[in-house]
Amino acid sequence: MPECLQPxxxxxxxxxxxxxxxxxxxxxxSVVLRVQxxxxxxxxxxxxxxxxxxxxxxxxxxxxxxxxxxxxxPLALRQVDKNNWRSEAASELPLELHYEVYAFDTSxxxxxxxxxxxxxxxxxxxxxxLGQQDQPHELECLPGPSTQGWQLVTGLGPLxxxxxxxxxxxxxxxxxxxxxxxxxxxxxxxxxxxxxVPHRFVVSGAGAWLDGxxxxxxxxxxxxxxIDFWHPQPDAAPPFSSYLFMLHASAxxxxxxxxRNCTALLCQRADLPNLDESAAxxxxxxxxxxxxxxxxxxxxxxxxxNVKRLRPAEFARYDYGRxxxxxxxxxxxxxxxxxxxxxxxRAELIDSATYLQLLAKTINLVQQTPGxxxxxxxxxxxxxxxxxxxxxxxxPNATVNYYSKGALVALCLDLTLRAExxxxxxxxxxxLWQRCAGGPMREIDLxxxxxxxxxxxxxxxxxxxxxxxxxxxxxxxxxAHGVKIGEEKAPLAxxxxxxxxxxxxxxxxxxxxxxGAAEAAxxxxxxxxxxxxxxxxxxxxxxxxxxxxxLEQVPLLRGQRQRLVALLAREQRLLRCTLDWPAESKTLSLxxxxxxxxxxxxxxxxxxx
Ligand SMILES: [Zn+2]
Numbered sequence: 293m294p295e296c297l298q299p300x301x302x303x304x305x306x307x308x309x310x311x312x313x314x315x316x317x318x319x320x321x322s323v324v325l326r327v328q329x330x331x332x333x334x335x336x337x338x339x340x341x342x343x344x345x346x347x348x349x350x351x352x353x354x355x356x357x358x359x360x361x362x363x364x365x366p367l368a369l370r371q372v373d374k375n376n377w378r379s380e381a382a383s384e385l386p387l388e389l390h391y392e393v394y395a396f397d398t399s400x401x402x403x404x405x406x407x408x409x410x411x412x413x414x415x416x417x418x419x420x421x422l423g424q425q426d427q428p429h430e431l432e433c434l435p436g437p438s439t440q441g442w443q444l445v446t447g448l449g450p451l452x453x454x455x456x457x458x459x460x461x462x463x464x465x466x467x468x469x470x471x472x473x474x475x476x477x478x479x480x481x482x483x484x485x486x487x488x489v490p491h492r493f494v495v496s497g498a499g500a501w502l503d504g505x506x507x508x509x510x511x512x513x514x515x516x517x518x519i520d521f522w523h524p525q526p527d528a529a530p531p532f533s534s535y536l537f538m539l540h541a542s543a544x545x546x547x548x549x550x551x552r553n554c555t556a557l558l559c560q561r562a563d564l565p566n567l568d569e570s571a572a573x574x575x576x577x578x579x580x581x582x583x584x585x586x587x588x589x590x591x592x593x594x595x596x597x598n599v600k601r602l603r604p605a606e607f608a609r610y611d612y613g614r615x616x617x618x619x620x621x622x623x624x625x626x627x628x629x630x631x632x633x634x635x636x637x638r639a640e641l642i643d644s645a646t647y648l649q650l651l652a653k654t655i656n657l658v659q660q661t662p663g664x665x666x667x668x669x670x671x672x673x674x675x676x677x678x679x680x681x682x683x684x685x686x687x688p689n690a691t692v693n694y695y696s697k698g699a700l701v702a703l704c705l706d707l708t709l710r711a712e713x714x715x716x717x718x719x720x721x722x723x724l725w726q727r728c729a730g731g732p733m734r735e736i737d738l739x740x741x742x743x744x745x746x747x748x749x750x751x752x753x754x755x756x757x758x759x760x761x762x763x764x765x766x767x768x769x770x771x772a773h774g775v776k777i778g779e780e781k782a783p784l785a786x787x788x789x790x791x792x793x794x795x796x797x798x799x800x801x802x803x804x805x806x807x808g809a810a811e812a813a814x815x816x817x818x819x820x821x822x823x824x825x826x827x828x829x830x831x832x833x834x835x836x837x838x839x840x841x842x843l844e845q846v847p848l849l850r851g852q853r854q855r856l857v858a859l860l861a862r863e864q865r866l867l868r869c870t871l872d873w874p875a876e877s878k879t880l881s882l883x884x885x886x887x888x889x890x891x892x893x894x895x896x897x898x899x900x901x
Contacts (some may be wrong), residue, residue, distance in 0.1 A: 304328070305430035305462060307421050309414075313436035313476075316407045319396040323389075327421050330387040335422035336377045339415040339470070339612035344549045344599070345401045347681035348615060350374065351416045354403070358391040375613065377419075393417050398542065400473070400549040400556035407438055409477030409496055411540070411556070414469045420612065425466040432460045433474060443481075445494050446474040447536050447554035467610065471551045471600075475538045482508040486515045490534050495564070497541035503565035510565075510578075510641055511537065514590045517639040521631075521718060522597050522725065531601055531730055537589065548588050550595030557592060559585045578641065586641055587650070591632035598721070599624040601730040608732040620735060621673035622758060626698010627721070629654075630706070637894050644894050648775060648882035651703070654696045655766060656879045660786055662806035664692040668759050669701065685817030688791070689806040700764050701757045705742070707769040708753065710893060715745035770882065774889030779878040784843055787877050790815070798822065798841050813858060813871040824849055825857040825868065 306328045314322035327334065338352045352375040360367040360379050367387065368380035381387060393416060395403035403412035414431070421427075430451065433444055435458045444457030448469070453459030463469035479494035482504050493508055519530050536554035545558035563581030578586065599607075604618035637647040658664060663672075672680060672694045679691040706717035723741045724733065735754070742750040756762045767777055785792050789808010793800045799821040804810050815821075824846060825837040837859070838849050850856055850873065860867045884890050 306427040307424055307466075308430040308432070309418050310432045310434065311412070311417060312434040313405065313410060313439050314392060316405055316410075316436075316438040319394055319405045320392045321395055321403065321405055321410075321412065321417055322392050323417055325389040325391075325419055325421070327387045327389075327424070329384050330379065330381060330421075331423055332382045332384070334379045334381065334387065335372075336379075336389065336419040337422055337613060338375045338419050340375055340614065341612070341616075342401050342413055342415040342549070343470070343607070343610055343616075344551075344595075345681070346615075346621070346676040348677065349401065351402065354394040354416065355419075356392050356394065358389060361388045361390070362386070389419065391419075398545060398558075400540075400547055400558055409442075409475070409540070410439075411473065411475050411538075413473045414466075415612070418466075418469060420466055427465065429463045429466055429469045430460060431463070431469060431474075433458055433476070439476065441478060442476050443479055443494075444474060444476050445479065445492070445536060445538060447472040447534070447551060448474070468552070470610075470612070472554065473538070473549075473551065473556050475540070475556070480504050484508060484512045484515075486512065486519055487529055489530055489532065491515060491537070492535070493537040493539070495539045495541060498561065498564055501566050501568060503567045503569075506565040510586055510639075511589055513639040513641060514586065514593060514635065517635045518590070518593055518597075521635065521638075522722065524722070530596075532596065535593075535596070546584075546588075548592040550592045550600055552596065552600045555589075555592035555595075557588060559588065583636070583642060583646065583650075586636055587632050590635050591628055594628045594631050594635070595624075597725065597730070598628050602725055602728055602733055603731070605732040605734050615677045617674050617677070619670040619674050620733075621676055622669040622694045622698035622701060623735075623738065625695045626669070626700075627702045627717075629695045629699035630702035630717075634894070644884050644887075644890055647894060648884065652880055652882040654699055655882075657693065658696045658700060659880070660688075660782075660805075661692055662689050663687070664697065665761050665806075667691045668761055669694050669697045670758050672697070685803055688803050697764075700766065704757060704764050704766065704769055705750070705753065707773055707893070708750075709742075709746050711769070711772055712746065712748075714747045719745055771885075772889075773893045774884065774886035774891075776883045776885035778881040778883065780881050782877045782879045784847065786879070787874055788871075789874075792843060794842055799843055809871060809874040813869040814867075815858060815860060815869050815871075816862060818862065819867075820861040821858060822861055822866075823859040825859055826853060827855075827857060 308326045310324040312322050314320045338355060340348045340350055358369065360369040362381055362385050370378050370380060372378055379387060393403060395405040395412060397404055403416040404410065446461060448461035448463055451460040451462045477496045479496050480498055480502055481494045483490060483492045493511055495502060523530060532553040534553060537557065538554060539557040539559060541559050541561045541564055544560055546560065548555055548557040560581060563585045565582055604620040606616055606618040610616060633647060633650045636642045669692055672691045675691060702717060709715045709717060720741050723745060724737060727741055728737055739751060739754060757764055770777060789805040789810045790801055791803040793802050801815060801817055801819045801821060804815055804817050821840065823837060823839045826835060840846060854873050856871050858869045858871050860869060
């Protein structure tokens with residue numbers, strides 16, 4: 293429970309925001325920004341992106357009704373560009389800006405408000421006071437008529453707050469303010485401590501059926517495993533004094549955003565642990581959905597070290613006004629993705645077979661992405677802003693997922709280090725944390741640590757796996773560590789080089805993959821696949837035409853024919869494309885082979901140097 297902790301609660305910060313729930317039905321927050329000592333012609337700027345999500349989102353599109361005052365006098369304010377304003381005041385008397393922000397984004401990246409809950413990041417609501425970003429900031433959040441019974445939670449330090457969490461909070465600078473979202477509403481809430489550090493978990497949007505005790509116990513095991521991972525000395529403390537999980541459950545949400553001492557998470561209601569299910573001992577094995585949620589919790593918590601503290605040198609100081617490019621997202625997102633599931637295994641929340649199934653999914657995802665031949669994972673990191681985050685019909689052909697391929701680079705490095713017998717990737721990450729003092733790093737830092745602990749240069753591996761499009765040596769490394777590799781028939785859409793949307797309306801093509809049978813036939817993203825036809829001109833094929841509603845009908849109708857005509861609708865025109873049926877392609881399956889070898893990797897002692 294937050295309380296008044298600060299000795300200087302009476303002093304007011306140089307930059308102060310007051311946020312109120314102006315009109316929940318109109319999804320409007322109202323904000324008053326007070327600047328104690330404005331500069332002459334003081335500038336103000338709203339971020340265009342939020343750290344952790346690499347897309348220019350133009351938050352200023354939702355800002356409205358901006359007015360400035362000095363005392364009771366209205367003050368001229370000039371808009372300089374899409375997200376910058378300048379006051380015309382020459383004097384240094386206190387200045388106020390009044391404005392509203394429309395908040396109806398259900399993701400964790402922006403702001404949301406309705407009569408049931410509220411959520412916001414300062415990057416959406418709080419104009420930066422240029423030249424004063426390093427001054428202490430204060431944020432006051434006021435309750436309103438529509439917030440009765442609500443609580444407020446945030447990772448910000450409390451200055452003067454009520455038992456419901458509403459009140460005044462402080463941040464040492466704008467960066468901290470921007471890194472501590474606020475959630476408002478009614479929550480299930482639980483807490484635990486790890487190494488004396490209090491952790492709180494709040495859930496909004498769940499029903500009374502939520503098995504909060506299970507969620508809390510499992511999260512605690514994740515936190516213990518990760519603190520043990522980064523700080524094997526039992527008396528060492530993690531680099532934060534408290535931690536807050538803010539989870540909102542909705543019909544179909546999924547996602548998370550990492551912050552320095554908290555995370556905002558979204559999940560599907562159906563993925564939460566349910567009291568009825570948990571009552572049956574057979575159901576203690578986590579469902580696929582709950583395993584996905586635990587993986588998300590593990591992922592965002594791991595980021596507390598890996599990207600929030602240890603971070604790309606380019607992020608040493610965020611530029612909130614433009615893209616901040618780095619080639620290192622394969623490391624920060626990829627290595628975090630490698631460890632999110634691996635640490636679920638180490639925390640004994642999943643078994644080895646389940647871990648290997650999750651890993652096989654990652655491998656198949658990368659192998660089925662033609663863009664891996666086009667971009668290296670370092671280039672994909674740099675272009676995240678214009679490619680990975682701007683998903684279109686050509687995305688799988690043009691870029692590679694730096695989460696998945698980065699995770700496989702981590703896997704290959706870990707298994708290579710283990711095979712050579714000198715070190716592990718766990719030890720490399722801890723040494724990197726020491727070397728960079730939990731701060732900005734470059735690729736050369738990783739290379740130096742790999743060389744020291746692995747007792748040789750890993751430049752050839754980094755060049756091949758990270759800076760080129762060469763294939764990763766996955767099979768050999770996995771087999772050497774006790775994994776049995778099998779093959780399964782690839783899903784039909786994959787065989788044809790397609791990704792689809794199937795609905796009651798029929799089959800529509802989402803992506804046509806480079807080099808596949810569908811591309812060769814001339815099929816295109818956006819086409820509706822209406823039916824198939826067999827050409828009577830070929831002697832063994834009587835002429836027939838069939839309507840299809842699902843892709844799986846095609847092989848049944850095709851029989852043994854090697855060639856068919858796909859009937860497509862594109863921009864109101866009906867097209868015939870000749871499709872040559874491709875040879876059968878395979879996907880990979882992984883299962884436990886040599887259990888002793890596997891245990892040496894998956895259950896590795898954490899303190900090895
Ligand atoms: Zn991440």
